[in-house]
Amino acid sequence: MLKILIISVDQNLKSFSERNFNNPDFQIITYCSTTDPLDIMSQVCSTNPSILVLDDDFINPNTVHLLTSIKKVNPKLSIIFITSNTSIELGRQIHSIGVKFYLMKPYTDNEFTEFLNSIIKEQAKIIY
Numbered sequence: 001m002l003k004i005l006i007i008s009v010d011q012n013l014k015s016f017s018e019r020n021f022n023n024p025d026f027q028i029i030t031y032c033s034t035t036d037p038l039d040i041m042s043q044v045c046s047t048n049p050s051i052l053v054l055d056d057d058f059i060n061p062n063t064v065h066l067l068t069s070i071k072k073v074n075p076k077l078s079i080i081f082i083t084s085n086t087s088i089e090l091g092r093q094i095h096s097i098g099v100k101f102y103l104m105k106p107y108t109d110n111e112f113t114e115f116l117n118s119i120i121k122e123q124a125k126i127i128y
Helices: 013-018 038-049 062-074 088-097 109-127
Strands: 004-006 026-031 052-054 078-083 103-104
Touching: 004 038, 013 026, 026 038, 026 088, 038 062, 038 103, 052 062, 052 103, 062 078, 062 088, 078 109, 088 103
Parallel strands: 004 026, 004 052, 052 078, 078 103
Antiparallel strands: none
């Protein structure tokens, strides 16, 4: 089972996950209770997801600090970072932290699916 933790209040993202991952192979956990970095970090650690989907618009201005902490605790965690911020500087910071999957809003269902499939294939290679 693939556990996906979504940290966001974005309704498009929630509805997408409900439409496309409503089967026993996936466990979707959505977290949107608070933007406090310590609470989010606690949720990531206690959930121990295979994939983390992080919405910058929800956690901003703590994005870089939070991602750095998450990657220190779990450097192999696959993260899909979603943002509406078009800043090249943010992109550089996120990439330097080790986040490979970066989506700009608005994105299509196909783009999101491609990212997920890439992560799933990457993880399958590591397992076998």
